Amino acid sequence: MLAKKYRPWLRLLIHIICVAPALWISYQIWLWLNFETHVLTANPIEHITDFTGKWTVRFLLITLSVTPLVKLTKWRLLVYRRLLGLYAFLYGLMHFLNYMVLDYFFDWELIIEDVLERKAITFGMLALVGLLILAATSFKFAVKKLGKKWQKLHRLIYPLTIFAVTHNYMMVKADVLIPTIHAIILAMLLSYRLYMYVQINKNSNKIRIA
Amino acid sequence: MLIKIKNSWDLKESDVTSEANFLSRRKFIQAAGIMGAGTAASIMVPSMTNAQIASKPGSNKYDGRDLADQQTSLDDIMSYNNFYEFGVDKGDPMAKAHTLITDPWSVTVEGHCENPGEYSVEDLVDHNALEERIYRMRCVEAWSMVIPWVGVSLSQVINKLKPTAKAKYIYFETLVDKKQMPGQVNRVIRWPYREGLRMDEAMNPLAIMAVGLYGRKLTKQNGAPLRMVVPWKYGFKGIKSIVKISFVEKQPVSSWMRLQSEEYGFYANVNPRVSHPRWSQSKERRIGEFTGIGGLSRQKTLMFNGYGEQVAHLYDGMNLRRNF
């Protein structure tokens, strides 16, 4: 249980943790541009793509972990789920902007070809569009406006995370260890939902029978 | 036209490369000292005049600039490598390759040839015939470098070994030794790393056996003591730290073909029109050139990496889309 007076501090702490990777990579970029060292490897743009991509997946998985964690610990963390999801979107956006601006420099012909013709990138784009929809409807106004539909819409998080991890798996060249770990964590998080869903249905059936 | 420069070993080091490269080389010497790699300068290649460089095979101008002016810095060449024997990260080879013992080194030659046996590097590569070749290197991952290799034509090596008429392909293997190559604990690839060429490809004067770069012995992360360089093909064809050469009748299965045959073919010729399933091959990022004006965008990849004049005839009548 968390006393109410600590909540703003917890919120601040979460913000700090979530912003830290972005600050870190910004600092590294600054080092690279000013001192021309090898902090970002010989191919900084690829490094930034990998870095932001990884953090997007991590934030998605962390977001999906909130509900099971709340059930397990009874901590009141549910209010932070939306925040974590928004950060996942922000990192995904950085990942895409890095690709669009630094990597391909608005080469729309190539970008469109990538998104339409290469399945791995298609999955990434689907995940990002999904995140964009969720981010755009995550504010109080949208929650009110959408009412019951809001919850249904926000179940998009499940398929889009599957797309994201699929994209991750397909984009690495040979060493699939990390995307495999991501996939296992995702499978566990989804199994938990399935288990809960089956349980609830069973119970409600029982009630109906009784 | 091939130009061979013989035995003028008395040139100053600073003549060989531009000052920036010279500086980064000094850093390299320091690094080598720290790593205990002991790669002191034992090979020196004379510098060449621009006229000579321009007439070297495949060094046609690119972006209106001479290749010699585009050389990738030694720092980048040494710190950004795909050499999974030392780990899958590009920085792993630099960090871990010091465990490789390159001296003594022995290469087993077998198969359809008149002179099979065990060879030292010096037996295979005549150090009096060393040349500098400045080549573009195009990685299948859509980045590229310009590297001043030191070596001899692969054909020279092959002529020594005297393949018989039965030899249709040449096949190579990299060392397998988990102690020396810690990345081999991870079986991302079924070791040893394998590569091969059709005999006529191997005999093309552009294909070289390299023993050095930037006028010095090869660094371990770049494939010491002996590696292949086939500049019209994707970089992974350039097998490193070679311990076996075999002359065979059937087309060998290379490591990347075996891993993902729908993504990596036997020929692996640089071809901007045949994209990789996950990215386009039509453009490439030249390592070290991101920050300049216009450097943000990628540059166009050339058919056969720009070496079509020298090698396109090898593939006359072949469907290069199918034989990728």
Ligand code: HEM
């Ligand atoms: C929100 C959804 C997305 C997530 C979670 C995501 C995540 C990732 C991850 C984890 C990687 C692998 C990094 C590594 O090698 O370790 C990656 C690579 C990559 N992603 Fe995404 N991505 C997303 C969307 C996109 C989109 C929309 C594009 C482009 C249209 C894109 C383009 C790329 C590219 C080009 C790479 C390969 C980088 C390289 O050269 O190694 N991604 N992504």
